[in-house]
Amino acid sequence: MSVDAETALAHAPPGHKDELRLWLRLLTCTTLIEGEIRTRLRRDFDTTLPRFDLLAALDRAPEGLSLGEVSRRMMVSNGNVTGVAARLEAEGLIERRARPGDRRAQLLRLTAKGRREFARQSAAHEGWIAELLAGVTEVERGALFRLLGHAKISVRNALPPEPNP
Amino acid sequence: MSVDAETALAHAPPGHKDELRLWLRLLTCTTLIEGEIRTRLRRDFDTTLPRFDLLAALDRAPEGLSLGEVSRRMMVSNGNVTGVAARLEAEGLIERRARPGDRRAQLLRLTAKGRREFARQSAAHEGWIAELLAGVTEVERGALFRLLGHAKISVRNALPPEPNP
DNA sequence: CCTCATTCCTTGAAGCCTAAACTAAACCCG
DNA sequence: CGGGTTTAGTTTAGGCTTCAAGGAATGAGG
Numbered sequence: 577m578s579v580d581a582e583t584a585l586a587h588a589p590p591g592h593k594d595e596l597r598l599w600l601r602l603l604t605c606t607t608l609i610e611g612e613i614r615t616r617l618r619r620d621f622d623t624t625l626p627r628f629d630l631l632a633a634l635d636r637a638p639e640g641l642s643l644g645e646v647s648r649r650m651m652v653s654n655g656n657v658t659g660v661a662a663r664l665e666a667e668g669l670i671e672r673r674a675r676p677g678d679r680r681a682q683l684l685r686l687t688a689k690g691r692r693e694f695a696r697q698s699a700a701h702e703g704w705i706a707e708l709l710a711g712v713t714e715v716e717r718g719a720l721f722r723l724l725g726h727a728k729i730s731v732r733n734a735l736p737p738e739p740n741p
Numbered sequence: 742m743s744v745d746a747e748t749a750l751a752h753a754p755p756g757h758k759d760e761l762r763l764w765l766r767l768l769t770c771t772t773l774i775e776g777e778i779r780t781r782l783r784r785d786f787d788t789t790l791p792r793f794d795l796l797a798a799l800d801r802a803p804e805g806l807s808l809g810e811v812s813r814r815m816m817v818s819n820g821n822v823t824g825v826a827a828r829l830e831a832e833g834l835i836e837r838r839a840r841p842g843d844r845r846a847q848l849l850r851l852t853a854k855g856r857r858e859f860a861r862q863s864a865a866h867e868g869w870i871a872e873l874l875a876g877v878t879e880v881e882r883g884a885l886f887r888l889l890g891h892a893k894i895s896v897r898n899a900l901p902p903e904p905n906p
Numbered sequence: 907c908c909t910c911a912t913t914c915c916t917t918g919a920a921g922c923c924t925a926a927a928c929t930a931a932a933c934c935c936g
Numbered sequence: 937c938g939g940g941t942t943t944a945g946t947t948t949a950g951g952c953t954t955c956a957a958g959g960a961a962t963g964a965g966g
Contacts (some may be wrong), residue, residue, distance in 0.1 A: 595871045598882050599774065601889045605773040607816055608896045609764065614954085626922065644944060649770055656923055663921085680931045680944045698949060706760045711895025712888075717763050720888045723881055724766045730876025731773045782927085792950065809914060821953055823916055826949085845914045845961045 602727075609708055614699075616704055621697050626660050628701065631686065631694040634670060640683035641674065669693055767892075774873055781869055786862050791815075791825050793866065796851065796859040799835060805848035807840065834858055 614625050633649045634641060643661060647654045661684060664670045669690035675681040686694065709717065779790050798814045799806060808826060812819040826849060829835045834855035840846040851859065874882065 593867055593871055594879065594882055595874045596867055597871045598874065598886050598889075600894065601886055601966065602767070602771055603775070604816075605889050605896065606767055606931075608893065608900070610768070611816065612896070612900060618955090642944075643946095651769075651776065652922090653924055655925085655947075658762055659922075662838050678932075678944085682945080694762045702758055704762055706758055708896045708899045709760045709892065710762065711898055712892050714759065716888055717759055720892065721763050721766055721886065723877075723885045723888070724763075724770050726881055727874065727877050727885065728766065728770050728773065730771065731777070731873045733876055734873045735773070735777060748953075779924085789951070808916095817952090818954055819915065820917075820955080843914085843962075847915085857930075 594609050596678060609705070612708065613701065613704060616700070617697070620700060621693075623697065626652075626656075627664060628694075628697055630657070630660050631690060632698065634684055634686045635691070638685075640673075640685040641684060642681045643717065644681070648685060664690070678682070746784045774870070777873065778866065778869060782862070784864075785865060786858075788862065791817075791821075792829060793859075793862055795822070795825050795829060796834065796855060797863065798860050799849055800856070800863070803850075805850040807846045807848060809846070811849060829855070873900070 610625065617623050617625060629650050630646060633646050637645075641649070643657045644654060646661070650657070661670065661672070665672060668687055670684050672682045672684055673686050675683050675732055675733045712720070775790070782788050782790060782793055794815055795811060798811050802810075806814070808822045809819060811826070812822045815822070826835065826837070830837060835849050835853055836852050837847045837849055840848050877885070
């Protein structure tokens with residue numbers, strides 16, 4: 577994989593807007609990093625990014641999270657969480673227990689095994705990200721972080737409003 | 742979906758590196774935009790992002806592209822392209838023809854119908870991106886584009902080298 | 907010509923993902 | 937209480953995605 581969509585687009589007939597070029601570059605960066613993280617998660621831990629993300633969400637919430645809360649944090653559909661959680665539960669990395677006072681909801685929590693496993697994965701993951709972004713100076717990282725904050729707000733404002741609990 | 746991983750992480754115990762926060766914000770921005778584009782492609786054109794991307798790749802290459810070339814440009818596996826191309830071909834949006842002198846390879850090209858359809862989708866897509874990024878000033882966009890360029894180079898340099906044709 | 911490695915593509919298994927339809931529980935309110 | 941609405945989660949159909957295995961054509965070197 578040596579040519580990406582953005583690079584290819586540079587050869588396209590002109591007329592593409594500024595915003596489109598920015599979006600394609602953003603997408604390229606994310607895709608490159610994400611792909612490498614996926615590869616390494618599989619290679620070193622025989623796991624996947626969604627599984628890692630779900631463990632990460634639970635690791636940050638020691639009191640447990642309902643499936644719906646996980647789905648909101650991960651920005652994926654609720655049906656999706658059902659499947660990923662089922663696999664993690666089958667492997668003993670997470671457990672479900674009823675939420676007292678609400679028989680609809682269930683709380684997901686890390687098991688001891690899950691906590692141990694995630695700690696290993698998480699440390700490696702943090703190192704990988706630092707490694708991939710090592711060529712960006714601290715000043716640049718700060719600027720990027722700030723600008724991406726603006727972009728995030730811009731996108732959220734353009735999005736249809738969500739139901740507010 | 743009101744809380745994302747990045748926001749949730751802000752409440753996490755400290756110790757997370759700078760790079761990790763930047764990566765999560767980058768991922769959030771991309772996920773937000775990509776999700777909205779997917780939704781609108783489905784809503785307005787009853788299609789998907791990979792299909793749109795494949796048409797876009799072919800639109801930029803009037804002489805046609807082999808499946809392998811498409812897979813490199815889209816940064817996905819070759820097996821993946823097989824499936825998406827099969828569906829697009831079944832709908833008459835693209836066509837395959839043998840590459841003269843190499844019976845292994847096939848060239849994919851847009852049909853007239855495919856070209857027409859992509860023109861509609863592409864115009865809408867460009868507008869959507871501009872709309873979502875409208876809250877980012879032109880100066881900021883320029884800075885973002887430049888900084889993301891650095892990030893892209895950083896990541897590529899950290900990646901295992903690819904076979905060079 | 908023959909062999910072996912390479913390239914192009916397809917297939918199959920498994921997992922991820924969504925939208926939509928559905929069940930069950932909880933809530934609201936008259 | 938009883939009806940309608942909302943919320944939590946599951947299921948299903950269909951598409952995307954990867955990896956690994958494999959078939960077919962090509963090409964390079966003997």
